[in-house]
Amino acid sequence: xxxxxxxxxxxxxxxxxxxxxxxxxxxxxxxxxxxxxxxxxxxxxxxxxxxxxxxxxxxxxxxxxxxxxxxxxxxxxxxxxxxxxxxxxxxxxxxxxxxxxxxxxxxxxxxxxxxxxxxxxxxxxxxxxxxxxxxxxxxxxxxxxxxxxxxxxxxxxxxxxxxxxxxxxxxxxxxxxxxxxxxxxxxxxxxxxxxxxxxxxxxxxxxxxxxxxxxxx
Numbered sequence: 001x002x003x004x005x006x007x008x009x010x011x012x013x014x015x016x017x018x019x020x021x022x023x024x025x026x027x028x029x030x031x032x033x034x035x036x037x038x039x040x041x042x043x044x045x046x047x048x049x050x051x052x053x054x055x056x057x058x059x060x061x062x063x064x065x066x067x068x069x070x071x072x073x074x075x076x077x078x079x080x081x082x083x084x085x086x087x088x089x090x091x092x093x094x095x096x097x098x099x100x101x102x103x104x105x106x107x108x109x110x111x112x113x114x115x116x117x118x119x120x121x122x123x124x125x126x127x128x129x130x131x132x133x134x135x136x137x138x139x140x141x142x143x144x145x146x147x148x149x150x151x152x153x154x155x156x157x158x159x160x161x162x163x164x165x166x167x168x169x170x171x172x173x174x175x176x177x178x179x180x181x182x183x184x185x186x187x188x189x190x191x192x193x194x195x196x197x198x199x200x201x202x203x204x205x206x207x208x209x210x211x212x213x214x215x216x217x
Contacts, residue, residue: 033105033113034191037213039079043067048101049081055149056099061197062086063099072171073209075118080211085197086204093200100138100194104145105215107184113217115139115191116179119210122166129199130165135206136196137162139180145188152192168207175211182215191215 035041035051047065048054056063068074068082083100087093107113121135129135137160140152162176182189195208 031216033107033215033217034103034213037215038077039067039081039211040077043079047082049079052081052101052103053147054099054101055192055194056085057097057150059094059097060087060090060092060200060202061094061097063097065099065101068209073120073122073175073211075175075211077211080209083195083208083210085195085206087197087202088205090202093197093202093204095198095200097197098149098194100149100192102140102147102149102190102192104147104188104190107187107189107217109184109186111217112181112183113215114179115182115213115215116177117160117193117210117213118175118177119160119162119208120166120171120175121162121164121195122168122171122207122209124205125167125169127165127204129197129201129204129206132199133163134197134199134201135165135208136160136198137208137210138192138194138196139178140192140194141182142190142192143185145186145190147190149192149194168205175209184217 039049042050064084066082068080074080085099138157140157160178166172197206
């Protein structure tokens with residue numbers, strides 16, 4: 001018996017194979033609520049990892065996001081998310097410039113979760129701003145699942161104790177780590193991670209690499 005396969009069926013099969021190959025998987029381990037928290041699931045053309053969205057407050061700076069594969073700034077696997085605030089080629093800057101990423105998580109109210117992440121802050125060699133605590137990485141939590149980072153109060157942000165700012169091309173031997181407990185107050189929670197450039201200094205390049213983000217309960 002001869003089975004005939006129409007051209008339409010062949011094209012449908014090819015389309016399915018293309019989708020399987022092209023669309024990355026951003027799902028992480030079953031107990032980790034963060035999608036693509038290890039950044040191994042791919043990045044968009046804007047340099048932001050799939051599963052995440054970006055934000056910044058513009059002004060006299062350039063914010064950008066990149067897929068970083070330089071092993072000294074990767075905690076695990078082959079990729080980390082790089083967030084950059086750049087005031088090079090600007091005659092002036094603004095204070096309190098921010099750039100970051102965020103992701104909405106489905107949680108259970110009343111459950112305490114543990115957030116862990118790894119990262120490193122770098123800047124140009126000879127940059128004096130790190131001596132005056134000019135660069136800080138922060139985690140923000142919106143307990144209502146909102147996506148407006150600027151709506152968070154000061155107490156909703158936690159400074160990550162990554163006090164060493166390494167020269168751009170001389171990173172530390174290993175990435176810094178931090179864990180904190182978060183008790184969910186509703187069934188939706190948004191995790192924000194940002195780089196904060198505090199001083200209105202021009203000619204700067206501040207870099208934050210983050211990797212291996214988990215949110216487990």
